[in-house]
Amino acid sequence: MTATTTRPGGSVRERPPGRRRPRRRFTGRDRHDFWVFLALVLPNVALIIAFAYRPVLANLQYSLLNWTLGSPTATFIGLDNYVRFLTSPSSATILWTTLVFTVVTVGGSMVLGLLIALALNRRVPGTGVARAAVFSPFVLSGVGVGLVWLFVFDPTIGVLGSVLRTFGGTAPDFFNNPTLSLVMICVVYVWKNMGYAAVIYLAGLQSIPRDLLEASALDGASPTRTFFKVVLPLLSPTTFFLLVTSVLNSLQAFDLIRIMTPLGRGTTTLIYEAYLQAFGGYNRGGYSAAVSTILFALLVVFTLVQLRWMEKRVHYA
Amino acid sequence: MSTRALSPRKLADAALSAYVPLVLAVLVVVFPLLWMVFSSFKPLPEIITQTPALFPSDPTWANYATATERLPFGRVFANSVLVTVIGSAIKVALAVLTAYGLVFVRFPFKNVIFAGLLVTLMVPPQVSLLPNYTLITSLGGADTYWGIILPGLGTAFGTFLMRQHFRTLPPSLLEAAELDGAGHWRRLTRVVLPVSGPTVATVALVTIVNEWNDYLWPLVIVSRPDMMTLPVGLTLLANVDNRAAAYGQLMAGSVAVIVPVLIVFIALQRHIIAGLTQGAVKD
Numbered sequence: 001m002t003a004t005t006t007r008p009g010g011s012v013r014e015r016p017p018g019r020r021r022p023r024r025r026f027t028g029r030d031r032h033d034f035w036v037f038l039a040l041v042l043p044n045v046a047l048i049i050a051f052a053y054r055p056v057l058a059n060l061q062y063s064l065l066n067w068t069l070g071s072p073t074a075t076f077i078g079l080d081n082y083v084r085f086l087t088s089p090s091s092a093t094i095l096w097t098t099l100v101f102t103v104v105t106v107g108g109s110m111v112l113g114l115l116i117a118l119a120l121n122r123r124v125p126g127t128g129v130a131r132a133a134v135f136s137p138f139v140l141s142g143v144g145v146g147l148v149w150l151f152v153f154d155p156t157i158g159v160l161g162s163v164l165r166t167f168g169g170t171a172p173d174f175f176n177n178p179t180l181s182l183v184m185i186c187v188v189y190v191w192k193n194m195g196y197a198a199v200i201y202l203a204g205l206q207s208i209p210r211d212l213l214e215a216s217a218l219d220g221a222s223p224t225r226t227f228f229k230v231v232l233p234l235l236s237p238t239t240f241f242l243l244v245t246s247v248l249n250s251l252q253a254f255d256l257i258r259i260m261t262p263l264g265r266g267t268t269t270l271i272y273e274a275y276l277q278a279f280g281g282y283n284r285g286g287y288s289a290a291v292s293t294i295l296f297a298l299l300v301v302f303t304l305v306q307l308r309w310m311e312k313r314v315h316y317a
Numbered sequence: 318m319s320t321r322a323l324s325p326r327k328l329a330d331a332a333l334s335a336y337v338p339l340v341l342a343v344l345v346v347v348f349p350l351l352w353m354v355f356s357s358f359k360p361l362p363e364i365i366t367q368t369p370a371l372f373p374s375d376p377t378w379a380n381y382a383t384a385t386e387r388l389p390f391g392r393v394f395a396n397s398v399l400v401t402v403i404g405s406a407i408k409v410a411l412a413v414l415t416a417y418g419l420v421f422v423r424f425p426f427k428n429v430i431f432a433g434l435l436v437t438l439m440v441p442p443q444v445s446l447l448p449n450y451t452l453i454t455s456l457g458g459a460d461t462y463w464g465i466i467l468p469g470l471g472t473a474f475g476t477f478l479m480r481q482h483f484r485t486l487p488p489s490l491l492e493a494a495e496l497d498g499a500g501h502w503r504r505l506t507r508v509v510l511p512v513s514g515p516t517v518a519t520v521a522l523v524t525i526v527n528e529w530n531d532y533l534w535p536l537v538i539v540s541r542p543d544m545m546t547l548p549v550g551l552t553l554l555a556n557v558d559n560r561a562a563a564y565g566q567l568m569a570g571s572v573a574v575i576v577p578v579l580i581v582f583i584a585l586q587r588h589i590i591a592g593l594t595q596g597a598v599k600d
Contacts, residue, residue, distance in 0.1 A: 033423040036501050040418030041430065044411040047471030050452075052437040055445030062447060069447075116342050122335035130339045132586040133346055139582050139589060141530040143548035144571040147555060148353040151564045159352060159369050191345070199594055252441045255532045259552060271443050278447055279537050289447055296444045303439060 056296065062289035069278055069285035081290035098251070098269040101186060105253070106246040108190040110239070113197025120198065121205045131202065135195035142192070142255025149188045150260055178266025185267050188256055193249070197242055204238030205231070248299060270295045353575065357381070357568035364565045380565035384554060387566065389543050393550040394573060396462075400535075400546055401528040404466045408528075409521050412475030413513075417505050419476070420483040421491060431480065434473045442469075442533060450537055460544045465535050469528070475520045478595060482516040483509065519592035522585055526578055547574040 063081055067074030085091050116134055120127045137145060152160050153174045161171025174184040208231060216226040232239075254271055261267040264276055270291060278288035352371065356364065357380050359373040384390050415434075419427050449468045458464025486509065494508045510517070532548045539545050542553060551570045557563045582589055 030423060033501075037418045037422040037424040040414040040422065040501075041424075044415040044471055044476065045430065045434070047411075047467075048434060048437050048473065051449055051468040051471055052440045052445055055448035056440060058448035058451075059444055112342075115338060119335050119338040119342070124335050127335075127339070130343050132583070132590070133343045135586070135590055136579065136582055137346055138593070139526050139530075139578055141532070141548055141571075141574045141578065143530075143532055143551050144353075144574040145349075147551060147567045147571045148349050148575075150555075150560075151356065151568065152349055152352065154561070154564070157365055157367060157369065157561055157564070162367060162369055165367070191349075195346070196593070199590055203594070248439075248441075252443060254443065255530075255548070258532070258536070259555065262556075271441075274443060275446070275533075278450075285447060285451075292444050292447065296441070299439065299441065 059289045059292050059296070062286055063293045065286040065289075067286040069283040069288075071285075074286065077286070081287045082294070084287065085290055085294065094268050094270060094273050097182065097267065100182065101189075101253070101267075101269055102247055102250040104186045105189045105193070105250045106243065108186065109194040109197045109246060110242055112190065112194040113242070114201050114235075116194065116198040117201035117205055120202050131199065135199055137192045138196045140192070143259045145192055146188065146256045146259035149184070149191075153184050181261050181266040185256055185260060188260065189250070189253060192256070193246070197246070200242055201235065201238060204235045208234050244303065247302060251295065251299060251302075270298070350575070350579070353568050353571050357565065357572045359565060361562065361565060365561050380569040384566040384569045388545075388550050388554055388570075390550070390570075390573070392543050393545050393547055396543075396545060397529060397547040397574075400462060400465050401525055403462070404469065404528045405521060405524045407466075407470055408472045408475055408524050409517065411470065412472045412479045412520055413505075413510070413517065415472075415476045416479035416483050417501075417509060419480050421504070421509070422501060431476075434476055437471070437473045438477075446533065446537065449534070453538060458538065460539055460541045462544075464538050465544075465546070469531065469534060472524070475524060478520050478523075478592065479513075479516060481595070482513060486512065515588070518585075519588045519595075522581070522589050523592040526581070526589065529574075529578060 064076060064078060065074040066077045066080070120131050120134075152158050155161055155171045155173045155175060158171065164171055172180050174180045212230060212234075213226060216230050217223075221229065251269075252271055253269070254275065257264065257267050257269065257272050258275070264272050264280075268276065274288050274291040274295060276282070277284045277291060355371055355373055358376040358378070360375050360377045360379060363369070363373055363375065381390075418424070419431055445468070453459065453464045453468060456464075458467065490508055490512075491504055494504045499507065530548065531546070535546045535549045536552065539549055542550065545553065547570070551567070551574060554563065554566055554570050560567075
């Protein structure tokens with residue numbers, strides 16, 4: 001798991017046991033290394049401080065202002081932006097949309113990803129090609145993908161409607177019905193991301209010792225029983241990792257929503273609300289910053305809660 | 318792979334349990350992409366129809382030509398290439414230099430600095446959107462290349478992957494070079510980099526794909542069509558009253574943004590998949 005990488009260890013120098021090394025003098029070589037290190041690391045660190053750390057604090061500051069984006073002046077209004085968000089009826093809809101979108105897309109891509117991984121894990125020829133094909137949407141532009149699926153889903157001239165009509169159905173109005181718009185976004189998001197879950201699950205499946213599965217089969221367990229009693233529990237670290245990364249990714253989904261449903265009718269999640277408020281014609285800088293800060297707080301809280309939960313519950317193989 | 322020949326029973330079994338879901342999954346993935354490519358060559362009547370066919374019966378370049386009339390398409394494509402190449406080159410260089418410093422140069426609190434870098438992976442770009450927009454526009458960076466490139470240059474992900482790799486290199490390799498009197502620069506360019514090709518390639522590929530597809534930041538910082546990158550330009554193309562008539566052009570635009578990445582992915586998929594899934598699987 002990624003967490004292990006933050007553990008110190010690489011730079012700890014070995015020391016003979018029982019003997020304390022005399023404190024080294026600050027040598028010319030050390031001083032040289034000091035400057036070399038700064039020259040190597042400082043540009044990257046400075047960029048990250050300027051464009052990743054500073055914005056988090058600046059956002060907090062903006063969120064306390066009544067500030068029209070582009071205006072040179074702003075008034076301090078305390079927590080009014082937060083109060084306005086939490087008491088506005090449209091916010092309940094936005095939070096609900098965020099929840100539905102996250103649960104459906106995370107669940108959808110993980111379940112489909114696991115099913116595909118199980119198929120890929122069979123030792124048959126052609127799985128390498130299939131693995132690459134299923135993974136490919138993950139690296140494609142969300143804007144390009146969104147446009148392609150808009151054409152497929154188009155209620156009048158889309159190929160989906162045409163196929164449904166040949167079977168006697170009608171084309172659902174994905175563009176004007178808010179609920180169907182959300183369904184559409186979820187489908188495309190799962191299509192784009194299930195390959196990632198599949199590849200991660202495949203790696204998890206391949207790390208399961210074969211004799212464990214053979215032992216289970218020898219004990220007379222059916223494949224289904226083996227799957228639920230042996231395979232799935234052994235996959236729980238993988239499932240946990242995917243759950244966290246997928247939730248964080250879904251909470252940040254933007255490209256598809258922006259290109260497929262620019263007005264956000266039925267598809268306005270927290271992040272899209274933050275974008276719309278600032279850049280969707282309202283220019284509400286302070287309010288948008290408050291929504292962003294709420295989203296950021298959610299991401300942090302979710303990560304921390306999950307990290308605690310992982311320590312207690314997940315079974316490590 | 319098993320060396321046993323498959324019996325007909327087993328073959329049928331394998332086909333049902335593995336090939337059927339796999340073929341289904343591959344078709345679901347590939348079909349929209351094929352639909353995009355073929356539709357981009359369809360004349361208008363074959364786009365605006367209730368009974369569409371996969372293949373264009375009368376293929377034409379007209380959609381590409383129309384897209385070029387509505388948007389400086391060559392320029393937009395060149396913008397995307399420029400921003401991707403420059404942005405990725407700097408990011409990969411920063412990742413290599415930072416990781417080398419973190420692993421091979423003596424300095425106090427290196428792990429704290431590394432942890433500080435990793436924490437930024439948790440800061441979504443959306444949260445930094447508004448403050449970065451205010452800063453870059455106040456510096457005159459709206460509608461400029463540096464304004465598009467600069468805020469995304471700091472790299473935690475690339476540094477992370479490079480550091481992971483550098484730590485697997487045997488220390489004796491560098492100690493020998495140090496005894497020979499090689500300074501840090503020569504150790505990096507003559508010893509470390511020559512044995513790090515695959516990792517650098519992986520970081521570069523992942524970075525290139527991400528830069529090419531980047532959307533939210535260029536969308537807000539660019540408003541002039543001649544400064545747009547492809548995803549932003551496509552947003553402009555999609556912004557029409559009669560979208561049905563524009564699908565041909567939109568598919569042509571989607572081809573331009575999707576197919577280059579698809580070609581790179583097909584050629585180098587092992588590196589790309591490894592890079593994007595690294596850290597996910599226990600060692």
